[in-house]
Amino acid sequence: MGFSKLKIPKICEFCEKPFEAKTVTTRFCSKYCSEKEGKRQKRIAKDLEEKQSLLEKSVKKIAEIQTRPYISVSEAVVLFGISKDTIRRLIKNGKIPAHNFGERLTRVSKLDLELMFTSVELPPKKEEKSKPNFEVGNCYTITEISEKFHADPGTVNNVIRRNKIPTKKVGSFVYVPKDEIDKIFANR
Template structure:
C-alpha cells in the first residue's frame, strides 16, 4: 500500500492520542500501541471463551439453584449481588426469612429476596402544561405599569420576572408581561 502525501489527522484507538496517519488504514499511533491492542483483544477473546465454557459447564447447577425455594447465603450473594453482611442483617431484622440448619448452613427464602428486589412502578406525574402567554393589548402590563400598580422598584419587578421564569415580549423599548401571571405572583405577596 502506498503512502499519501496528505497528513490524515486520526486518534489512536488504543491510547486515544491524536496523531497524523500516513495511510488511510492506519488505526494506531505506533507499533507499540498496535501490539498492546492485539494483546488486549486476545485477552478479551480468551475471557469471553472462559465465560462461555463456565456457563456451559454450570448451566445445570444454575438452573437447579434457581428452582430451589431455599438457597444458601453464598448463592444469594451471587444471584442478587448482596453482601453476606447485608443478608445477615436482613434476616436479623425479619425482612427476609432465614433458616439456620447448623454451622454455615443458613438458608434464605429465594422468593423473599425476589420480592425485595421487585420493581415498583412509580406513576408518571402529569406535567402541567403552561398556558400559552397571551400578549394581546389589554392582557399585558409593561414593567413601568407593574411597578406603579404594585409600588415596586422596576429592578425588583425584573428580578421577580426572571426568578419565576415568566415569559416576556419586547416590542420596541417596551417589555410586555402577561397580566394573569403577574397578578398571581404579586397578589400572593
C-alpha cells in the first residue's frame, strides 16, 4: 500500500476549488496554481517593501522640513496635514506671512504655521526610551506622590496615565519611578 492511493479532500489555496490531495501538506490543486501563488506572495512582499520605503522617505522628508524656518506650500501640506487651499487662503487673508520668490516659489514661515496647527508627529526615536528603574529606593507609591506634591490620588493617576509613565504593581501598591514623577511635578 503506497501513499499514491491516499486521497485527501482539500481546497486549493489559490483557485479555491476543491481537489483531492495526495499528501497532507499539498496546498494547491496544480503546478499552475502553486506557481501563481508563489508569484502572488512575491508581489505582496514587494508591495510591502515599497510602502515601507515610502514611509521611511516621508519620515526623512519631514525631519528635513522641520529644520528650516521657511517652507513651501506643499511642504506645509506634508508637515501639518492641511490642504493647499487652506494655506493659500491663510496667505491671502494675511493670517500667515508669505514671501513670493516667483511662480510656485511661495515660502511660508514654519513658525507661524506651528502657532496655528500641530505638526505631524514623527515616531519617537527608540534610543530615547531607557528602562524604568523600579528599585524600591527609586520609586514612589501613589500615596507618597499624593502626599509629597499635595495632589489627590485621582490626579496622580491621571498624570501617570497622561504622561505614559511606566508603573509596577506589587501586591496592592503601585510603584512609579521617582525621577519621572519629579520631572513632571517640578514643572507644574
